[in-house]
Amino acid sequence: MNENRIGYVLSADTLGCIAGRRINPAANPSFGEMVKIPSQDQTELYGIISNIHILDDGLVRQLATAQPIEERIIRDNRENRIIPLEFSILFTGFRQNGRISHLLPPNPPLSLESVFTCTNQEIGTFTTAGSSGYLRYLVGDKTALNFDLVAAHFQNLYALLQEDERKFWMEKATRTLIHLYRNDYETLNALLHTLSDAAVFTE
Amino acid sequence: MDEKVLNRNAGKEIGTVIGGSLAESLTARLHVSPQKIQEGSFVTIKSGDWQFYGLITDLRLGATDPRFSDEQIDAYFPPSVADILREEVLYSNAIILPVLMFENGPDLDDANIQKFLNWKEQKEAEGELMTRPIQIKTIPAHQSPVRLASAADIATVFGDEEDENNFKIGTTREQNFPVCIDLSHFIQRSSGIFGATGTGKSFLARILLAGLIQQNKASLLVFDMHDEYGFDDTASDTGEKVTGLNTFFGSKVQVVGLGGGRNIRGNTPGFQVEIAESDIMPADIEMLSVELNLKETTATTLSALVSSFGKNWFSEFKAMKSGSMITNEEGKKVPAPDSVAAWANENGVNVMAAESLHSKLGRLFRAGYIAANPSANGLQNIVEILKKGKHIILSFSGYGTDLDYLFISNLITRKIREEWEALTNAYRNGTVAVNEPRPLVIVVEEAHKLLNREMAAQTAFSTIAREMRKYYVTLLIIDQRPSQIYDEVLSQLGTRICGYLTDDEDIRAVLSGAAGKESLRSMLAHLQPKEEVLIAGWGVPMPIPVRSRRLDSQFWQELGGNKKDPLQAEDLESQKKKLGF
Numbered sequence: 186m187n188e189n190r191i192g193y194v195l196s197a198d199t200l201g202c203i204a205g206r207r208i209n210p211a212a213n214p215s216f217g218e219m220v221k222i223p224s225q226d227q228t229e230l231y232g233i234i235s236n237i238h239i240l241d242d243g244l245v246r247q248l249a250t251a252q253p254i255e256e257r258i259i260r261d262n263r264e265n266r267i268i269p270l271e272f273s274i275l276f277t278g279f280r281q282n283g284r285i286s287h288l289l290p291p292n293p294p295l296s297l298e299s300v301f302t303c304t305n306q307e308i309g310t311f312t313t314a315g316s317s318g319y320l321r322y323l324v325g326d327k328t329a330l331n332f333d334l335v336a337a338h339f340q341n342l343y344a345l346l347q348e349d350e351r352k353f354w355m356e357k358a359t360r361t362l363i364h365l366y367r368n369d370y371e372t373l374n375a376l377l378h379t380l381s382d383a384a385v386f387t388e
Numbered sequence: 389m390d391e392k393v394l395n396r397n398a399g400k401e402i403g404t405v406i407g408g409s410l411a412e413s414l415t416a417r418l419h420v421s422p423q424k425i426q427e428g429s430f431v432t433i434k435s436g437d438w439q440f441y442g443l444i445t446d447l448r449l450g451a452t453d454p455r456f457s458d459e460q461i462d463a464y465f466p467p468s469v470a471d472i473l474r475e476e477v478l479y480s481n482a483i484i485l486p487v488l489m490f491e492n493g494p495d496l497d498d499a500n501i502q503k504f505l506n507w508k509e510q511k512e513a514e515g516e517l518m519t520r521p522i523q524i525k526t527i528p529a530h531q532s533p534v535r536l537a538s539a540a541d542i543a544t545v546f547g548d549e550e551d552e553n554n555f556k557i558g559t560t561r562e563q564n565f566p567v568c569i570d571l572s573h574f575i576q577r578s579s580g581i582f583g584a585t586g587t588g589k590s591f592l593a594r595i596l597l598a599g600l601i602q603q604n605k606a607s608l609l610v611f612d613m614h615d616e617y618g619f620d621d622t623a624s625d626t627g628e629k630v631t632g633l634n635t636f637f638g639s640k641v642q643v644v645g646l647g648g649g650r651n652i653r654g655n656t657p658g659f660q661v662e663i664a665e666s667d668i669m670p671a672d673i674e675m676l677s678v679e680l681n682l683k684e685t686t687a688t689t690l691s692a693l694v695s696s697f698g699k700n701w702f703s704e705f706k707a708m709k710s711g712s713m714i715t716n717e718e719g720k721k722v723p724a725p726d727s728v729a730a731w732a733n734e735n736g737v738n739v740m741a742a743e744s745l746h747s748k749l750g751r752l753f754r755a756g757y758i759a760a761n762p763s764a765n766g767l768q769n770i771v772e773i774l775k776k777g778k779h780i781i782l783s784f785s786g787y788g789t790d791l792d793y794l795f796i797s798n799l800i801t802r803k804i805r806e807e808w809e810a811l812t813n814a815y816r817n818g819t820v821a822v823n824e825p826r827p828l829v830i831v832v833e834e835a836h837k838l839l840n841r842e843m844a845a846q847t848a849f850s851t852i853a854r855e856m857r858k859y860y861v862t863l864l865i866i867d868q869r870p871s872q873i874y875d876e877v878l879s880q881l882g883t884r885i886c887g888y889l890t891d892d893e894d895i896r897a898v899l900s901g902a903a904g905k906e907s908l909r910s911m912l913a914h915l916q917p918k919e920e921v922l923i924a925g926w927g928v929p930m931p932i933p934v935r936s937r938r939l940d941s942q943f944w945q946e947l948g949g950n951k952k953d954p955l956q957a958e959d960l961e962s963q964k965k966k967l968g969f
Contacts, residue, residue, distance in 0.1 A: 356468060359468070363472055363473055363477065365478055367452040367476050368452045369478045370453040370455050379466065381464070381465055386466035386468050386469055
């Protein structure tokens, strides 16, 4: 499982957490990727990467004044920087005693808990449990970022699921979203337009 | 267990209650396409131990946000998303007029039968077990399921077709479930059949009359202005043969001709009735003031005639000569002794008024159905036949003017009214052994001619509509212009059966006094021009639009317990003859 580890929890609250890792261009986390965080109390927290941050390490500003920056200096700054690549995770549910809940976890993860990418099987099991209600956490603050996060999640599922499961899941998840936001024209309209752009609906 | 009880949730669920009030109808969110529901559909709503019955009076399109309705959904979203979006944000609501409610216990399914039986036992012990629905007094809860009424629901409210007191008047429009009327209840109050011309009023009337005769609920007196009811007829629109009431029921129904020696469509009537001149009262003439253009002096002149000649006033007046003059001994021209003027002068009556009345009554003096000394007492014969429980169809064959119709129908009705009042008073007083009077229904076509604002106060019909219910006499009026009928009479009509009407005033008139009339008004305006009627009022527990029964051979077979339609039987006989049998 360690090979799936993509970082460690830096800070957390009930809604989500921020994790960090050394930059590795070959294995950096992706926006919309599903992750899990096993906690000490045998609960597995599930979440989706909702933002990725490359933070200023204090040196880059000075380096940016040099013209031009040498290639080896750029590579050195990226590979040996002391500030990690940080990524935000929105919690979407948890597994406790083998049962999956599309609810916020009872406790946030502790610092430096390991964050792992989910296997295809885990993604399939989590997303097909219940009524896709966890999508409400992704829509969250109803910003463009949230809508794109939903679209990225749909794209991931589109790539992952078999054709028959895919159609079923897409319809169920779309219906859930429409039902959740049917009284909120602006949100639903923006959300559906974003989903349409994601080109995940094959007829 | 009673099959009706078990089948009460058999109707298809079409939606759930989402709001409303007792005063302003209920709103239900439809779970099915609005095309599967029609205005006027009879629906049931189960809420707790209560079953509610109502009518769909309106269908409305809605959206969670009106902007979704405006959006070109198909243009912006993939088809699968567009379909889901339509299902979730665009919807249809049904407006339901709740009318009746019935406490019929817990939902019935296999798991609940024992619960239901316990409930029933408890209600019986408390003496609170309902046997029939009552008028609405409360409303169902949110999210109560709305179902299209099943045959069992229709039977619960309108009665079972198998019950001998019930008569099938038609079927529900969507599912063809039979809708019945309890005829013994129906005849307790006056009623009306309304509809624009060509909508099948006469056919529906024939169906009702056949039911009344078959069930022997009342004697019928039909003023048949167009000779439609007694003998076989041909439908003007389809050209099909229509069996007459006399043809089917034989001697139970007497067709009576007016005047002597006339045939009715080539058939000989049971007997002819002539009106004795002595039977005509001044009131019978005053009622014709519009038709004969009588002046205000008429009443005075008639009064003087009665003073002079008593009950023979009509004969005497008829015998007078108008304008007849002689020369007296002094060589002056003076009115002849047998002239109207001479009588007028002698009795202090204005000569011109008397001569004018004499002239205007000329149409009656020449009427073939009025005789000085009729061979039989036709009026009394009619009364006796009706008393015996038989039925009279008075055919106006050859006397089809409004004058004839108004004069005869009013005169006969006045006579009947007097007889039935006397019978009822004798029965109620108990001084002599008299049977309870047999209910009598007087059927009047073109009722607005007799019951319009000007005439209503003068004819016997308005009295019957208002007061004669307690004397066992009611009216069944058939008309195409209900708005022309006097409000006071219209308000007395218990049951109203109304076909397609186009005039707003007519629709308003038919629904005057009805609960939820605004809802019913729209329903009435949307009836099909033929074979659809709205039944409302006293005779039915709740208003309902129905597809009326067809007056065809199947009707007669069902009515006669599968006795063959006489017209078809006749055809068979003639076919046999042709084949040499």
